[in-house]
Amino acid sequence: MLTEKQKAAGKWITVAASLLAFMGIGIVDPILPSIAESIGATHSQVELLFTSYIFVMAIMMIPIGIVASKIGDKQLIVVGLAIVTIFALLCGFSNSITGLSIFRAGWGFGNSMFLATAMTMLIALSHTPSHAIGLYESAMGLGMAFGPLLGGVLGNLSWRYPFFATATLIFIACLLVLFKVKAPAKEKSSSKKEVPIKQMLHLFTYKPFLQIATSGMFYYYCFFTILAYSPLVLGLSAIQIGFVFFAWGLCLALGSAKIAHALEDRFNSKHVLKFTLASCAIILVLLGIISILWIRIILIILSGLILGINNALFTTTVMEHSPYARSVTSGAYNFVRWLGAAFAPLLSGLISEMFGTSYPFIVAAVLAVIGMALLFLKIIPEHQTKAVEVTE
Numbered sequence: 001m002l003t004e005k006q007k008a009a010g011k012w013i014t015v016a017a018s019l020l021a022f023m024g025i026g027i028v029d030p031i032l033p034s035i036a037e038s039i040g041a042t043h044s045q046v047e048l049l050f051t052s053y054i055f056v057m058a059i060m061m062i063p064i065g066i067v068a069s070k071i072g073d074k075q076l077i078v079v080g081l082a083i084v085t086i087f088a089l090l091c092g093f094s095n096s097i098t099g100l101s102i103f104r105a106g107w108g109f110g111n112s113m114f115l116a117t118a119m120t121m122l123i124a125l126s127h128t129p130s131h132a133i134g135l136y137e138s139a140m141g142l143g144m145a146f147g148p149l150l151g152g153v154l155g156n157l158s159w160r161y162p163f164f165a166t167a168t169l170i171f172i173a174c175l176l177v178l179f180k181v182k183a184p185a186k187e188k189s190s191s192k193k194e195v196p197i198k199q200m201l202h203l204f205t206y207k208p209f210l211q212i213a214t215s216g217m218f219y220y221y222c223f224f225t226i227l228a229y230s231p232l233v234l235g236l237s238a239i240q241i242g243f244v245f246f247a248w249g250l251c252l253a254l255g256s257a258k259i260a261h262a263l264e265d266r267f268n269s270k271h272v273l274k275f276t277l278a279s280c281a282i283i284l285v286l287l288g289i290i291s292i293l294w295i296r297i298i299l300i301i302l303s304g305l306i307l308g309i310n311n312a313l314f315t316t317t318v319m320e321h322s323p324y325a326r327s328v329t330s331g332a333y334n335f336v337r338w339l340g341a342a343f344a345p346l347l348s349g350l351i352s353e354m355f356g357t358s359y360p361f362i363v364a365a366v367l368a369v370i371g372m373a374l375l376f377l378k379i380i381p382e383h384q385t386k387a388v389e390v391t392e
Contacts, residue, residue, distance in 0.1 A: 002125075002182055010181040011125040011132075015139050017081065017173040018118050021111060022143025024084060024170065025053075025227075026249065027162045028104075029148045030241035031155035032231050038159060041097045043232050044349030048101040050228040051346040053108035058338035060112035061331050066197050068331065073117040073124070074183040080113025081174035085167050092163035116334055119315075120326050124184040129326075130261065130316060137256035137312040141304075144227070145249020152242015159238075199324040203332045208321040211374055213333050215273070216314045217340035218371030222280055223307055224344035225364040226287075230300055232349075233357045234293065244297055248304040255308020260316075269313045269320075270375055276313070277372035279306050281365040288361035 002010070028049055036046040068076060087106035094100045119136050126132035154161035203209050226248075231241045263272050283303045287296055314337070322329035348360035 002184055006182045007125045007184070010184075011122060011135070013176050013181050014077075014118055014121050014125065015135050017077070017114070017177055018122075018136060018139035019143040019146070020166075020169045020173045021081070021084070021114050021118070022140045023147035023150065024088065024107070024111065024143075024166050026144045026147030026245060027151035027166050029227060029231050029245055030152035030238040031159040031162055032228075033241075034155055034159040034238050035097075035100070036232075039095075039097050039100075042349070043352050044346060045097050046232075047228060047345035047349040048097065049104050050224065050344075051342055052101040052105040053111075054224070054338055054345075055108070055342035056105040057108035057112040057115065058335050058342050060109055061116050061335035061338065062200065064113055064116040064331060066200055066328070066331065068117050068120065072183060073121040074177065074181060076113045076117045077121065078174055078178045080110045080117075081170050081177065083107075083110025083113070085171040085174060086110075088163050088167035088170060092160045092167065112334075116331050119330055121181075121184075123326055129319065130264070133312060133315050133319070134257050134261055137260070137308070137315065138253050140311060141249055141251075141253025141256050141308050143249070144252050145246050148242045148245030148249065150242070152237075152239040152246075155238035155242070199328045200332050203322060203324065203329065206323070209318065209329070209332070211377060212270075212314065212318045212321055213336040215277075215371040215374040216318065216333065216337040218367040218374070219277060219280070219310055219314065220337045220340040221344040222284060222364045222368045222371075223310075224341040225284070225348050225360055226300060226303055226307070228345035229348035229352070229360050230287065230296075233352070234296065244300060247301045251301060251304025252308040252311070255305040255310075256312040257308075259305065260309045260312035263309065264313065264316065269317045273310065273313050273317065274372050274375050276306050276309050277368050277375070280310065281368035281372070284361045284365035284368060288358040288365065291358075 032046050032049070035041065035049070036043070039046075064076065084107055087103045087110060090103040091100055091107065094103055119132065122132040122136055123129050126135070150165060151162040154165055227245070231245070234241060234244070236244065263269075280303070283299050283306065287299050290296060290299075315333075318333045319326060319329055322332075344364070348364075351360045351363055
């Protein structure tokens with residue numbers, strides 16, 4: 001049994017490691033134009049750095065979510081961070097878009113181990129699931145803020161430096177988790193009839209879960225259209241893009257940590273998501289039809305608030321509407337939502353090359369509306385606030 005002091009230490013180290021892991025996603029953002037110019041890559045080719053990374057991460061969420069309860073959250077987190085360290089270093093030494101894409105895919109494999117288990121570790125170390133989810137989503141926001149800032153500052157000197165810096169920071173996080181975090185006791189199984197693979201497969205046919213997760217998939221396409229595609233069309237330097245997305249990330253953290261939970265306390269989270277997805281669609285349309293730089297920058301920064309709210313509310317809502325253990329639910333949901341994120345950068349690049357730079361934003365806006373429409377389907381009873389959880 002862990003003491004409160006051990007739980008607190010483990011919780012905050014896991015939060016710090018989460019922040020660094022999410023920094024690794026956003027650190028590439030401001031250096032995309034520099035990489036494209038240095039290597040001679042097109043928009044769609046350079047967007048492979050996001051797509052290969054996220055696609056592998058999404059696919060691996062399934063097996064990792066299944067084995068997490070058997071292997072242990074801490075062990076997977078440590079192995080995942082070690083793998084990220086290695087592939088971040090390899091990215092820094094790469095000289096081709098093909099090599100970079102392959103190494104980013106390896107990076108995504110390592111990150112999948114971390115992301116599939118970090119939230120369940122935090123929930124086990126926290127007093128309430130909502131508190132843990134708030135910390136996790138805040139770490140995402142701050143990581144998304146400081147990642148672009150670090151990437152912009154170092155990328156202004158060389159696009160290789162952000163990769164080396166990430167490898168160093170992730171290695172430090174790996175050591176902290178390995179030596180300072182005490183793993184909480186595993187949840188006791190209340191049923192031995194079902195195994196995680198059967199639960200995972202059932203979730204993909206369980207309509208209440210599928211409704212929220214599919215809506216989240218369309219939303220994450222929108223999220224990564226803003227994060228991964230918009231830097232290519234702003235026409236700014238690496239450090240300027242870094243500061244824009246630093247402000248965006250701070251708004252993301254504020255939206256997930258503060259505003260989302262204030263809204264949860266007063267309103268049904270599913271109803272709130274309908275309005276925030278509509279707001280997301282409006283911002284994307286404006287990004288598509290307005291070419292004035294300063295207005296685009298303001299829209300991107302403000303979108304962070306809406307996206308932060310969505311991040312927290314989608315996670316909370318999907319956990320509430322799953323009948324299975326959080327590790328299984330987290331693995332299934334992460335697979336679905338990150339799958340949407342994986343296709344956003346590549347498709348945005350291709351759409352831009354074929355039709356024009358504004359169209360990726362319009363396509364994302366349409367998908368936001370589809371995601372919102374899914375939430376209007378009467379699948380989940382309005383009185384249902386939390387599903388009965390069956391732990392494994």
